[in-house]
Amino acid sequence: xxxxxxxxxxxxxxxxxxxxxxxxxxxxxxxxxxxxxxxxxxxxxxxxxxxxxxxxxxxxxxxxxxxxxxxxxxxxxxxxxxxxxxxxxxxxxxxxxxxxxxxxxxxxxx
Numbered sequence: 045x046x047x048x049x050x051x052x053x054x055x056x057x058x059x060x061x062x063x064x065x066x067x068x069x070x071x072x073x074x075x076x077x078x079x080x081x082x083x084x085x086x087x088x089x090x091x092x093x094x095x096x097x098x099x100x101x102x103x104x105x106x107x108x109x110x111x112x113x114x115x116x117x118x119x120x121x122x123x124x125x126x127x128x129x130x131x132x133x134x135x136x137x138x139x140x141x142x143x144x145x146x147x148x149x150x151x152x153x154x
Contacts, residue, residue, distance in 0.1 A: 069124035
C-alpha cells in the first residue's frame with residue numbers, strides 16, 4: 045500500500061461501483077473520479093480494475109450499459125443500475141456495515 049493509495053478486494057470495488065451508480069448513470073472515468081473524490085484520493089481506481097468490475101456487474105445483471113455523450117461531447121458507455129443492481133447495492137451495504145462493525149470492535153477491544 046502506498047501513502048495515498050490502497051489496494052482493494054474485488055468485491056469491495058464492485059460494492060463501491062454499485063453505490064456510486066445509485067444516484068445516476070455514469071461513464072467509467074466519472075465513476076473512477078467519484079470514488080477517488082469521495083475517498084479523499086485514498087482509492088485510485090485504474091481502468092485495469094474498473095472495467096473488469098463493470099463487466100462482472102453487467103454479466104450478473106446488476107448494471108446495464110448504453111452509449112451516450114459526455115458533458116465534453118465525447119462518446120462513452122454509460123452504466124446504470126438495474127432493479128436487481130439496486131437491490132444488490134442495498135444488500136451489500138447492509139453486509140458491509142455488519143462486517144465493518146465487527147472489525148471495528150476487534151480493533152478497539154483486541
